[in-house]
Amino acid sequence: MSGPRILALSGGVGGAKLARGLSHCIAPDDLAVIVNTGDDFEHLGLYISPDIDSVVYQLAGVNDAARGWGRADETWHFMAALGALGEPDWFRLGDRDLAMHIARTQHLAAGRSLSETTAILARRLGILTCIAPMSDGRIRTKITTTEGELDFQRYFVERQCVPAVRSFHYSGAERSWPSEALTNALHSSRLEAVILCPSNPFISIDPILAVPGVREALSSLPAPIIAVSPIVGGAALKGPLGKMLAELGREVSPVSIAKHYSDLLDGIVLDEGDRRHGPAIAKLGCAVRFAPAIMTGGETQVALARETLELAASFCPAMASNG
Amino acid sequence: MSGPRILALSGGVGGAKLARGLSHCIAPDDLAVIVNTGDDFEHLGLYISPDIDSVVYQLAGVNDAARGWGRADETWHFMAALGALGEPDWFRLGDRDLAMHIARTQHLAAGRSLSETTAILARRLGILTCIAPMSDGRIRTKITTTEGELDFQRYFVERQCVPAVRSFHYSGAERSWPSEALTNALHSSRLEAVILCPSNPFISIDPILAVPGVREALSSLPAPIIAVSPIVGGAALKGPLGKMLAELGREVSPVSIAKHYSDLLDGIVLDEGDRRHGPAIAKLGCAVRFAPAIMTGGETQVALARETLELAASFCPAMASNG
Numbered sequence: 001m002s003g004p005r006i007l008a009l010s011g012g013v014g015g016a017k018l019a020r021g022l023s024h025c026i027a028p029d030d031l032a033v034i035v036n037t038g039d040d041f042e043h044l045g046l047y048i049s050p051d052i053d054s055v056v057y058q059l060a061g062v063n064d065a066a067r068g069w070g071r072a073d074e075t076w077h078f079m080a081a082l083g084a085l086g087e088p089d090w091f092r093l094g095d096r097d098l099a100m101h102i103a104r105t106q107h108l109a110a111g112r113s114l115s116e117t118t119a120i121l122a123r124r125l126g127i128l129t130c131i132a133p134m135s136d137g138r139i140r141t142k143i144t145t146t147e148g149e150l151d152f153q154r155y156f157v158e159r160q161c162v163p164a165v166r167s168f169h170y171s172g173a174e175r176s177w178p179s180e181a182l183t184n185a186l187h188s189s190r191l192e193a194v195i196l197c198p199s200n201p202f203i204s205i206d207p208i209l210a211v212p213g214v215r216e217a218l219s220s221l222p223a224p225i226i227a228v229s230p231i232v233g234g235a236a237l238k239g240p241l242g243k244m245l246a247e248l249g250r251e252v253s254p255v256s257i258a259k260h261y262s263d264l265l266d267g268i269v270l271d272e273g274d275r276r277h278g279p280a281i282a283k284l285g286c287a288v289r290f291a292p293a294i295m296t297g298g299e300t301q302v303a304l305a306r307e308t309l310e311l312a313a314s315f316c317p318a319m320a321s322n323g
Numbered sequence: 324m325s326g327p328r329i330l331a332l333s334g335g336v337g338g339a340k341l342a343r344g345l346s347h348c349i350a351p352d353d354l355a356v357i358v359n360t361g362d363d364f365e366h367l368g369l370y371i372s373p374d375i376d377s378v379v380y381q382l383a384g385v386n387d388a389a390r391g392w393g394r395a396d397e398t399w400h401f402m403a404a405l406g407a408l409g410e411p412d413w414f415r416l417g418d419r420d421l422a423m424h425i426a427r428t429q430h431l432a433a434g435r436s437l438s439e440t441t442a443i444l445a446r447r448l449g450i451l452t453c454i455a456p457m458s459d460g461r462i463r464t465k466i467t468t469t470e471g472e473l474d475f476q477r478y479f480v481e482r483q484c485v486p487a488v489r490s491f492h493y494s495g496a497e498r499s500w501p502s503e504a505l506t507n508a509l510h511s512s513r514l515e516a517v518i519l520c521p522s523n524p525f526i527s528i529d530p531i532l533a534v535p536g537v538r539e540a541l542s543s544l545p546a547p548i549i550a551v552s553p554i555v556g557g558a559a560l561k562g563p564l565g566k567m568l569a570e571l572g573r574e575v576s577p578v579s580i581a582k583h584y585s586d587l588l589d590g591i592v593l594d595e596g597d598r599r600h601g602p603a604i605a606k607l608g609c610a611v612r613f614a615p616a617i618m619t620g621g622e623t624q625v626a627l628a629r630e631t632l633e634l635a636a637s638f639c640p641a642m643a644s645n646g
Contacts, residue, residue: 044425044429045368045425045428045429045432046425071404074400075398075400075418077397077398077400077418077419078401078418078419078421078422078425079422080419081394081418081419081420081421081422081423082422082425082426084422084447084448085422085423085426085444085447085448086447087422087425087426087429094400095398095400095401095404095418095421096400096401096403096404097404098401098404098418098421099401099402099404099405099407099408099410100404100408102367102368102369102401102405102410103405103408103410105368106367106368106410109368120409121408124407124408124409125407125408
């Protein structure tokens, strides 16, 4: 064993769904899911890591599919009592979800890294696949908007993504380093593909690429880098991506996604309804595969994961026979 | 205004019930309830103050009467999720209750004292009566048992009071000081009575008396000191007091309570069923009043509070007309 075969880079909800699909197609020791921590923040004395939670809850099968974040069968009694005490309740923490934040905060306070902590808690929920933060350093996404620079959660939760974005900054990235799991994956002698999950490029994937050395390592990899478009039918499947692209003066289409990653990208999976964008992306020198890209349930997650792996395999003949 | 008329010293459940009764008989500015903090501990990164919580929940009317601790209509989803994560779940924290611990921990982390924090949170639950810790210092009850010295919560919750007790120690008391509210009450020019609530002497009232200067100040007060017996009919109403008295070689009767406080006590309220103990207590130079001492609900709490105040008033003729 010298590292995983597949490295997936993921943000929250959309990325987590594909990561779950991948975890059904790939043996646990062959897959590493590296997760954005630019959204992490401290709130009520707790260390909250929203994207890691989304991936962990998805792979453990305890996520709330309808709400899109947090745990299934959640209750909100803590939150109601907190509000009645006059404490800040703008960030919603479910009763079951709270256990994760308390446990994580305790492990970190005991001196464990976020990587170690994530590994322990994921394993306790029965997850065998490696889920790791992009870094054990402190990197925080800051969003410059028409209202000035905002911390990610202030922009996303409190301001509900209303201010128009101008640019993104990953504070602390220059002083950070890749997590051990990310380093292992980037140097894996078995690496057959890197998958950029259908997450927001600006606030989910770019923070990972901003970790020192990651973009350079990806550029020099022999393994193909394959994205799955988070834009389907001219809109983001979830979250503020469509609004952000428009505010930045870019087309709200998968072409913008391919262009955004163009220096890294070997291939991209688009939704079947987006065939008209194929030629523009092919002109960028990027292979395109079309597949149903809206993951409404477990079967569609696995199907999209298979399509993505097949596009990767087209660059790596040895992979198809192992995949 | 120069301090309260009535100072009540209280532990958890039994004391909290009488404190609630008193709060119905006495104007908010005339009553100070000073609460034991020897049971306080840190758990899961949270500062937990069980006796303050019991008093606050009682006076706010949100306590669980049947269970005897915590909040009414409580749910346990956090606890179940925490156990599933393999984290310590020997101390039960309800979903609603958790809001209090998180809020308190946040206020303390922001640099507020436990007194300030308690005042803020009690006020937010609509409580006008002063509820304050015995001290803003760190005093922890340690119990020497046949199994060695145990922290209070280990003895009480984890070991379920099974080890036989030998002695009690209030660690840190010598380096502590009374809270501002306790100092104000002890020096109140209006003070008409001190009430030792029906709490466990060893683990609820003695820690308060161990705060430097408190026992001396009480000894020299002109106001009468009145206890309400936590022993009724040869047994403790709740908790390990009966077992403790037996293990210490003392009679499980209100006489032991009167003897325990004898250097301080002017009067004691016993249950009507304990009339046979009257003569032994009178011999100690302590006045006795008999009243229904089992507080099964709000009306019985108020009735016992009135009986207690009447015994106090018998030492202080001016009080009856104001009471």
